[in-house]
Amino acid sequence: MTLERASANSFRLAAIGASRLVRLLGDWARGDGPLHEQLADQMRHLIRTGAMTSGTRLPSERSLGLALNLSRNTVTKSLDLLRGEGLLSSRQGDGTYVTVSRRHSGPVRGDDRLRSFVAEDPVQLDRIDLRSAAMPGLAMVADEVNLLDGSRMRELVASHGYIPSGLPELREAIAAYYRGLGLPTGPEHILVCSGAQQALRLVASSFITPGATVLIEEPSFRGAIESLQALGARLVGVSSGGDGIDVDELAAAVAARKPALIVLQSTVHNPTGSVLDRFHRSRITAIAERSGVPVIDDATLSDTIIDGERRPIPLAAGSDLVLTVGSMSKSFWGGLRLGWVRAQPETIDELIAVKGGEDLGTSVLAQLLAAQLLPQIERARDERFRTLTEGRRLALEQLAEQLPDWTPQVPAGGDPSGSGSPVRVPRRSRSARSASACRSSRVPPSRRRTGSTTTCGSPTPPIRGPSRAASTCSRRCGASSADPRS
Numbered sequence: 001m002t003l004e005r006a007s008a009n010s011f012r013l014a015a016i017g018a019s020r021l022v023r024l025l026g027d028w029a030r031g032d033g034p035l036h037e038q039l040a041d042q043m044r045h046l047i048r049t050g051a052m053t054s055g056t057r058l059p060s061e062r063s064l065g066l067a068l069n070l071s072r073n074t075v076t077k078s079l080d081l082l083r084g085e086g087l088l089s090s091r092q093g094d095g096t097y098v099t100v101s102r103r104h105s106g107p108v109r110g111d112d113r114l115r116s117f118v119a120e121d122p123v124q125l126d127r128i129d130l131r132s133a134a135m136p137g138l139a140m141v142a143d144e145v146n147l148l149d150g151s152r153m154r155e156l157v158a159s160h161g162y163i164p165s166g167l168p169e170l171r172e173a174i175a176a177y178y179r180g181l182g183l184p185t186g187p188e189h190i191l192v193c194s195g196a197q198q199a200l201r202l203v204a205s206s207f208i209t210p211g212a213t214v215l216i217e218e219p220s221f222r223g224a225i226e227s228l229q230a231l232g233a234r235l236v237g238v239s240s241g242g243d244g245i246d247v248d249e250l251a252a253a254v255a256a257r258k259p260a261l262i263v264l265q266s267t268v269h270n271p272t273g274s275v276l277d278r279f280h281r282s283r284i285t286a287i288a289e290r291s292g293v294p295v296i297d298d299a300t301l302s303d304t305i306i307d308g309e310r311r312p313i314p315l316a317a318g319s320d321l322v323l324t325v326g327s328m329s330k331s332f333w334g335g336l337r338l339g340w341v342r343a344q345p346e347t348i349d350e351l352i353a354v355k356g357g358e359d360l361g362t363s364v365l366a367q368l369l370a371a372q373l374l375p376q377i378e379r380a381r382d383e384r385f386r387t388l389t390e391g392r393r394l395a396l397e398q399l400a401e402q403l404p405d406w407t408p409q410v411p412a413g414g415d416p417s418g419s420g421s422p423v424r425v426p427r428r429s430r431s432a433r434s435a436s437a438c439r440s441s442r443v444p445p446s447r448r449r450t451g452s453t454t455t456c457g458s459p460t461p462p463i464r465g466p467s468r469a470a471s472t473c474s475r476r477c478g479a480s481s482a483d484p485r486s
């Protein structure tokens with residue numbers, strides 16, 4: 001394993017593909033001005049905040065136009081504005097490059113997904129926000145605070161409290177969680193992190209150096225994509241749909257690209273809601289074993305399964321090359337900021353050093369609470385199962401009512417809503433109509449074309465009362481589809 005750390009600033013992106021740029025652009029067409037100006041605004045923002053660094057080669061105007069569903073002329077006009085400001089330069093036959101980075105960088109570098117958590121965002125007042133799949137926590141989290149073990153707390157407070165590897169009782173509770181899933185695990189296999197987001201970045205930073213190729217599902221969890229990009233990875237997408245990652249495509253990409261890392265979600269995928277079956281799991285671990293390429297299995301949503309086997313054996317059971325990322329966020333509460341990595345003990349030892357250098361350890365108070373909660377995982381699973389099943393039923397019912405000609409893929413788990421999984425839109429409903437539907441709710445545009453249908457990948461909406469967002473969203477999408485001017 002390579003432990004060379006990559007600084008986000010030291011990396012010069014060689015090139016950015018059209019689909020990656022579309023993802024970075026996020027919800028760019030939400031204003032009232034001409035499209036080319038709005039596009040230029042968002043690209044300017046990406047350059048000024050350092051999300052696109054100097055030297056980055058842009059995709060061709062034609063491919064960007066196709067990916068954004070815009071005419072080439074609109075894209076050209078937009079890039080002309082930025083060329084005029086000196087932010088881009090074009091060389092005949094050699095493409096367009098970012099020439100200036102962070103010249104007037106803003107005070108905050110945040111992505112659109114995280115801005116969705118900022119309550120004052122005025123856009124939230126009239127739009128449904130589909131950019132994050134964050135569910136409210138379970139009441140048992142609050143109840144457990146009152147039951148915290150006071151004597152253990154006093155004992156811990158009497159120590160220095162810096163425990164980069166994690167609180168021993170929590171490491172053991174997480175190990176027991178995996179043993180409960182049929183994967184032999186001890187505390188030495190576990191590193192506690194401040195959320196799965198940190199876990200993903202720590203592991204990725206330890207396996208890749210700038211410029212390394214990483215295979216990742218398309219679509220995938222936006223936080224993983226952004227972390228990998230910040231580390232300078234060259235991302236290569238592998239299709240992922242209702243049955244999970246396309247394993248044939250994965251095998252071919254591993255052979256052709258010789259990646260440093262594979263990143264996937266075997267057990268409840270964000271945003272598709274898929275769960276890989278046993279056969280595909282075993283094929284993936286065979287690929288890892290044969291090629292020697294490590295795999296990060298982000299199983300953050302694994303306790304939100306609705307259909308099929310509720311506790312599938314983790315992918316890591318098939319190969320020591322699989323590192324599993326887990327979290328308390330989806331099963332109990334995101335506010336705990338508690339996640340982990342499960343890997344071989346020697347890898348964990350190295351990761352502990354990286355984690356220690358990063359933040360000296362995760363909050364001990366949150367870990368103590370998590371250590372008390374995790375043994376009650378079965379209760380949490382049951383509660384999530386009930387709410388998510390009902391939420392999905394309502395979302396699908398609303399979609400069928402409002403958009404009868406759409407064919408949603410039914411997610412096997414995750415935050416409820418038929419709109420949370422890819423939706424197959426009939427040919428005549430494509431482009432402007434589906435784009436308009438997406439605009440009346442806030443959806444990161446992660447569209448890609450598959451055969452005769454357009455897959456509109458979107459995250460699951462943050463549903464507080466299960467029916468509200470699902471029904472309003474479906475209604476708005478239905479209204480947009482019915483409006484010929486959309």
Ligand SMILES: Cc1ncc(COP(=O)(O)O)c(C=O)c1O
Nearest residue numbers: 195196197221270300327329339
């Ligand atoms: C697939 C996936 N991985 C990781 C995370 C981050 O989780 P955490 O809150 O534990 O950092 C999320 C959050 O939505 C997610 O959906």
